[in-house]
Amino acid sequence: MFEIEMLFAFALFGVGLYGVTSGRDFLRILFSLEMLLNAVIMMLAITAHYLGMTQNITMAYMVIVLATLEAGVGILIFALAHKVSKMVIPDDYTQEVI
Amino acid sequence: MLKILDFFNYAQSESLWMAHFCTGCCSLEMAAAMGPRYDWERYGYLPTPTPRQADVLMITGLVSKKILPALLRTYAQMPEPKYVVALGACSFDGGPYNDSLSVIKNPTEILPADVFIAGCPPKPEAIIEGLEQIKQKIKNKIPSAASQGGLWKEMDF
């Protein structure tokens, strides 16, 4: 079980990586970032469960906090960039932001 | 099964909600009927903000040409089953404004009502009495008048 669930965590990481690198719109990029972080949380949780590393869960809380802050800042940056250059897909940004 | 249907029919008749729409001065007496002295909520009537949740549309008197499309559209946008009450002389033939340029002279011919309450404006007692008649109509399973005919079906609005 342990191995298979870890495998899923890696797969989620892969999906996240795909989303970040495939040049989509900002919403998907944020999704993917969340997925990347969630893969990490998953790994932490699984190791905590199967290997008894209790402190990993506390680490996972921290990662959640991090993920949230990151989402906040990310949205902010995208919103500001959108206001300036009216673009939705980061690859299309041509103007200087602010 | 029939009993259940009867129950729902009874429920329908006892809970009439009005669309919030005023076209003329009769709505003043409608407000009075809502007020503390007459309090039509005692009988289960309730005004709702949108026609989407209403059962009864009140033609509150005067219907001018410009508001007729809004009236018909409001009626059309109410969900089935729906009923119409006409208040005041205006809703029959324009009442005191019969000689006027801009009122519709035959609102009930365009949108037939189930009950007409005469007066100008009718007393709140009369309004409540008229709504009781609609309750009776629903209990006797009489289909609403406007669904039976009327010029509104041919009109474009």
Place this chain on the structure above:
Amino acid sequence: MDTLIQAFVFPGLLYILLWTVGLFWFFRKFMAKLHKRVGPHYNGPAGTYQTLFDFSKLLTKESITPHGVNPYLFSMMPLLALITAMLPAAFIPWTEDYPVVVTSYGLLALVVLIGIEPFLLFLTGFGSENKYSFLGGIRVLAQSISMETAFLLSALSPALLFGTMNLTEIVEQSTWLSFLILFPGFVVYFIALLGLLEQPPFNIPDAEQEIVYGFYTEYSGTNYFLLKMAAFAEFMAVFGTATTLFLGGHYGIFFDGYIFFFVKMLMVAIVMMTIRAATPRITLKQMLSFSWRYLVPISLLNVAWVMVAKVFFFGSI
């Protein structure tokens, strides 16, 4: 079998239906009383059947799906809203031995479930393709984010005081002293509750005079019935949480029992209704600034107070 009964009878469907009908009746009657009116009167004793009829009628009315909307989203949302609104009932200790689920994180689960509701309401507004609904949806979003934080923080204060998030334990440990310590928290909770339930002065999302009926505008018939029921189930959940957390649950004066729980909930409802009858609506901007300038800092300070009180007065450490 037992759980089926739970799902359909006691804190489940039938109970919630009864509650909905009864609360709607009570609201109308009490509001009428404050308006110097009588309220529903001629249908059944003191008009008690009136709201039953109302709901039956709504259930059997036509539900309109406007064109241009996503029909699945449009009719799924009321269902989801009702389901999410009914779930918290499982966590609330109605009587001595009656939470369906006893968990050590009951409080958090309640807060989470109550917090999801505005998001669904936002989607109802967003999915209706109607301007009023659209504005209403956005207002729901803005309002819920400002009120939810205060709600969460004030709801946490009993847990912080008693050192547990198990609702049954919270009820068991509550005393007069704890009530006094938690009183500021209760006030904040109450204000946040008004905001979360969209009650005056915070009934901004469905402000009739501004944006016809907010996110309810396009809903009719069965869908509206479900949404309305969800709203009342939400009322129940929030009142129940208030009673559990701050007012000592089912504990009574001479004996304990559900009746006290009920009475306490009604008391919360009465206060809410009276506020509703005495305060006009404020604007979205004022609500936001009120919430972020006063409510949230006060709720944070309240948390600090509770933690200090825990150390120095309550003596649990």
Place this chain on the structure above:
Amino acid sequence: MQKIKDILKEFSTEYIEDYKKIWIKSKLTTSDSLLSVAKALKEEGLRSLSTVSPTDFPDTDTIEMNYFFEDLQTKRNLWLKCDIPREIEKCEIASLTPLFASANWHEREAFSMFGVRFLNHPDLRPIIASEDFKGKAPFRRDFDWDAHEKDTMIHMKMIVDAFKEEQENNEINLDADSSEMVLNWGPTHPASGPIRLRIHTDGEEIISVDPDIGYVWRALEHLVTKKDFIGAIVAVERLCFMDNINSMVGYSMAVEEIAGTEITPFAKWMRVLLGEVARVSSHVMGLGGFFNNLGLHTLFMWNMDMREFFLDFLESYSGARIATAAIEPGGVRYGLDMTMFDELQKAIEKFDEGIDEVYTIFVQNPTMKMRAKQVGQLSADDIEDFGLSGIVARGSGVKTDIRMDEPYAAYDEVDMEYITQKDGTSYDRFVMLFEELKQSVNIIRQAKKHIEDGVASGAFNPTKDHMVKVPKKLPKGEAISRVEWARGEVLMHLVTQEKSSKPYRLKLRAPSFNHTMMLDHLLKDKTLSDVPLVFGSLYICQGDLDR
């Protein structure tokens, strides 16, 4: 007064004469000098243009334009006339809108009703009249509305098409990629009544407001010309049913002036009494409506309870709760049975009981203050420029009240004072309503006492004195009468022909028309939440807005 005459003397006029106490009546020989006259008058201090009233004379082939200028500070008024040709192509006159902001909608109204074109008007679109009267002049004497009537269905289609066309225009004008939209506020709306505000918003923020009115247009001005002098009260009282007595008083005064009848003191006092009762019943509802627009129905309900008692008195007196038809040219319609005063006494007691609660709970309401003190600010300059009146004007500190400026009925014997507030915000208007309510009840008390004393001393005979006969046929003449209506100043301009039994022309200048004009001014850059508040505080009734 003399100064105005001096100014007028510089231009060529047919006559300059005194009319009533505070009016000057004059006629210009040509319409060309209108603009320069107006400019001079504005400099002199006549800053508000009350209304523009064309009268159609097919016999002499002219349209007579009547301008009513007012000076709210020193109470000098001017009635200026001039003739313009009647043919549709040549029927034009210089617009006064650049000088007098209040002329805007009045000129548009004259344009859509009489086909008078105003040169240099910034926005000369038809107003009030529905789409099917576009390009026609329905109020001209020779307009054949029987023929017009035949195509009602086609006209309906025109009206509907206009709505759809508007939508398409909006779609084109709006940036599809932005958050801007045009929102209808009304007519099927819980708070609006039959009016539509086209609100151009960006999210919650308002960019502009364009009131679309005419949803209850009944063409009352046209209607009265089809009824005889007594039957016309039926039309005039329907100006707005909230306060119908005072509008009938105004009309009756105009008729009496032309007929040269003097009514009895008892009838005068009855007019004061009934008028104030009607004002109370209107104000009480206005107070409730104001709070209704804030989402609080309690005050409305309580006030409805209070109002019923006043209506009871009206019903006992006249036999109808609302459509009383109780004032006729020549006096008041019914004699008075002194037992009716018991009911009035009950109403006053009820009022005294309730008003305290209203004050402490609602007028002093902190939430309401917080909201209403920030929006809807009108300065005294705005009031004069836009010709506002009634509680709106007094809320901004302008001392104007026809009951004292130009006392009619028995108001010269009534003991009363100007009530004003300083700031002119929505809150001040609300307080004004409340204060005036108290004032009105005070006047009712005075009038009641006066009548009771008069009856006791035998000066009045309540069953006989109420009417003097007014002849059925009036001589040729022209009169204006002003009354302080619940909502502000109503000006009636009545024209009669020789030996006719019907009014020839009646112009009703209703206050809500000017107040609605202010909406755009007040709501720009505010948020959507302020719409009902400001709308409610301007105390608009759609009945007299559209007429």
Place this chain on the structure above:
Amino acid sequence: MNILLLTIILLLAVASLMIKKTVPAMISFALMMLLLGLYYMSIDAKLLGLFQIFIYAGGIVVLLLFGITIIGIEFPKAKTRPLAVVNALLVFVILSTIFFRGVDSLSKVIDKPTEDIHLFAHSFSDMVILFALIGTSLLYGTIKMTDALRSKRRKDV
């Protein structure tokens, strides 16, 4: 059971990236997070699971909805890069290889509870002050940034 849950999660994750329409994508993302929370609960990390639901369904989704309402719900089509798939696959393979090579050295302890809820308050509580500082500075920065932008726009207009 867990495997099924995880499969659904993975599918939803892919779906949320692939669905064109915004709102359904958002819903599938939220659902995925919800299921992930349930999964954590099922492996005995209850608080973590609740946090997951709370933060994601309550916080981040709302935040993203904010973003959507500002930026607009309709996005232009993006050109996809086929290389990204290869890239992601490669990373996945490398990660798994590394993991499977070292997995034998890990010793499984089944009986120990997953969560120690007291751990945080015991040992890490001082950290929150750090968080407070970070949060405060973030907030301050945000306000400065938005306001700078707004005033810039105001000057432009």
Place this chain on the structure above:
Amino acid sequence: MEIFLIYTVGVVLAVFLLYFIGILMAPYAPDPIKNDHFECGLPTSSSVPKKANFSFFVYAIMFIIVDMTGLFFTLFVYADAKHASLIGALFAVIMAIAITIAMKEHRYAENS
């Protein structure tokens, strides 16, 4: 956990039961005008915008931060040492001050 799942399933079933009763009993008569959007009884005056002008973004960020604070307090529930409790209280006070200052700043920036 299982009880909760069964309860959930029961609730879902119940709600769907209600829904289907409603759908079965209700009449159904669509028509183009009825299905048009409600806009105060007139044809729609413009289409629904696809985005909102939202000047409240700051509040969203604040919400996230306070939400995180709430998360930390949830963990503080299990604090059983004096030290930890006092740290928590300090944390709350700092956050309160931070939000107050931020709001002041925000209002100042709004009004300037």
Place this chain on the structure above:
Amino acid sequence: MMIIDMIKKVIRVFRVVWIKSPAQVDVRYTPMHHPARYRGQHTIDYESCIGCDACNKICPVHAITMKELPLKKQNIVPEVNLSVCIFCGLCEDVCPTKPSKSILLSGGRYDMLSGGWHEDQEDFWVNVDIPQSYIESRLEEEEATRVKKELAAKKRKAIAKAKAMGTDVSKPTFDGTPDFSGGAK
């Protein structure tokens, strides 16, 4: 401070709970306020009506139609379409009959309902049911008056003649008009 203020207001509103609502009467059966002068449904007294047509002329909305009677003097009697009438009471005011008006609104009924169809409203009349016997009796009366008049005319002629001839006229030549008015009701 504001919160305390608000709480005070809330408490004051709450005090209303002890006030009894004025809505205690079931208004379906009893009106709340029904003064003697209430202008409701018309009653038309066909006996006293003199058929002067004044009410028809004054009515601002043309609600009154005059029903033709086969009588000579009182040849018309008003009938009112309640759908059109606006209950302004002008017809009552103008009616010249004394002491009681023959078209009477005062004290009328308040609930006037009809079916909502346009046709239903078109025949929503206050009818005057004039029994045939009344008409007959009036006819006879008229006949009698006519006869009387004729006789009087004859008499006058005779008198004139007689005067011309210079005879005494103080005594009628014919007396005893038969009483036809019995059985009018």
